[in-house]
Amino acid sequence: MTVITEDAIRELAAFRSESAPVVSCYLDVDGRRYVRAQDVEDHLDRLLRQTRERMNGSVPVADLERIEQFVRAGFDRSRTRGLAIFSCVEDGFWRVVPLPVRVHSRIIVNSAPAVGQLESVVQELNRIGVLLLDRQRARIFVFDLGELVDHSELFEELPRHYDARGHSDQGYDREQHHVEELTAQHLRHAAAVAFHLFQERGFEHLVIDAPAELMPTVESFLHPYLRERLRAELHVGVNAPLDEIRRAVIEVEREIERAREAELVERLRDAVGSGNRGVAGLDDTLRALVEQRVDVLLVSEGYSETGWRCPQCGYLCRRGPACPVDGTQMLHLEDVVEEAVDVALNQSCRVEVCVDNADLDVLGRIGALLRY
Template sequence: MNQTHAVLNQDVIAQLIARPRGEDPVVSLYVSTNASDWRAALKSLVKEGEAQIEADTGWDEARKKTARRLLALARETAEERLQGGARQRRSYAIFVDPAGVEVVELPLTVRERVVVDRSPYASPLSSLIDQYERYGVVFCDSKKARLFDVYLQQLSDWEELEDEHQPHRHAPAGGPARRGGGPAGGYHGLEELRRRNHAEYLLHQHLRRVADRAFRRFKLRPYDRLILLGPKEVLAKLEEHLHDYLRRRVVAREPAPSDLTPETALELVCGIEERVEKEKEEALLREIEERRGKSGLGAAGLDESLRALFFGQVDVLVVADDEPIPGRECPECHFLFERPEDREDTSATLVECPLCKRPTRRVPDIVDEAVELAILSGARVEHIAYCKPRLRDLGGMAAVLRFK
């Protein structure tokens, strides 16, 4: 069977989500090399997958047999990855369908899980991409600069710039100073002014060069946000030289040691990133609460959010990467709804759709189905990572609405 390998990026997720949804089984298996006993963990995941297959009321025995075969192939692929020489990555997402196997290498640890459904379970990958935006970082003082990117908690493209116009020690800026007393001493103030003006000119040239380089890097590999590191007075002047595209992306201006190393820089930026993302999540959830109270253009809870999604009202869907929530989907009208009994009852049970009264099918994770539907409908999806308790208070899912 054909097997492909990929590293996590936006294109990989887009391709997974864009796969047409049919009736053939698709196995999605997430495994981690960090598990203390990965064999036992994998065995438990396979057992859970088998239970999902048995509980699916939409498949006949032939398709269930196919699903079991694909699940066994996913297990074999996971065993090869976990016990072989390819353990440099922390986690793997493995997708198996009748056409082949796709292995996505993940630079971060994700929760182990298995989903047997009719399309790839890509919500955890979408959550990673959404949580970890690409950050451009510029460290700058009056004499040097360091430029680099941080994405998925990994530092890349480290570049060092030195001021090309620093004056030599034996030749003070502005020319040699006059010595002695008499009338020549009267020129001391003018000489000092020339020296200061020349230093300002050199700083201006240095900052312009740094800003130009930052913009060139942005054009080659765009980033979502920009962090400025260095002395406060230098950063204020540097920001004046930045292109407007970059100024609009600045989210933090922080001091940093002059002997900044890649290791120190990564630790510093990850702390800033966590603070920025938490503030963004708090602002979004606060906006939804205000919209619910004032204009009615906010939804909270699974029932409200899923109904709004079905009727095309959702502008931004807000979810969290928590434990999968089993639910129901109508194959006819595609309405999604939660049935609390499905959390405990994994037997094959026929349940009618609340809207069209047709038989529905059980889905392993209603949140993943909602994410897929939101993306296909043109809505933006925001994954909450740092404010999960607040989202749970809102019912586990929320939305900003386009209209009532």
């Protein structure tokens, strides 16, 4: 399998087939939505059926069969929420890119791989700095593309029996003062290492796990760039195994995703309310897409409606069968929302599928922030 990097995307984008089309398949395999392997296979079956219907029998059969065989053979879903598969059997071209984030399921047949969603993943996926520490130990990671990387560890030993009272109060106080100085030195050192890692790799968010009594001191030692990126506290402990840390950070990542979606929906609500660069509801959103004015398309997860598409000019609407632009007989669509997402992606729009966002549901379950 291919690891997603900018170089890998450039290599994919450079491939051209002169003898046969390239099939690009993006498949959502998120375990929260598709719990069983059978659920994923059923989802793929629907996608393949829609593709065959849309292309009216002119599909690259061998490529679709190879994609189907790959998915049915099973793959590691423990760290994969999306798949990007590229196939041109006739030219011996085959690439599978597992992704730690969801993708919008679609199949594109063209002369070159459709890498738009991959580029969006790289651009939008935020790295998270992870700092775990107690009075003696610190562990620092960067969470990137679903994995914990760039691991640094510190261990700065305190005096033995530092938490036990000595023979006299005066001696105990001196010892405790010394311990607190060493602890502060350790926390300052850990914050400096975290900032050095930030300078080297960069990350958009920071999460910390530290005893409650140490958190104010830790925060005070953070560089201002890190303080402004602080998003959440973890509760796994400095000695937690990597898998436990990873699961906890994934939960934080999902919370960040929901917060980003909520911010976009709020922007949409304000734009619609002011009548300035925002539309909501299916009819107005489809019209904006046809006019190529959409910058960000927002859709509630699971939303679908029947509709129509003009094969001549591409006009999308809920009511047919005659195109209101040129009078052509339009094609009936089982899901015009799905078609709208495809159109948006082809126009290089940003697409956000929002999960459990009541405000977007009130707006009609679909809307768009506009370029103009």
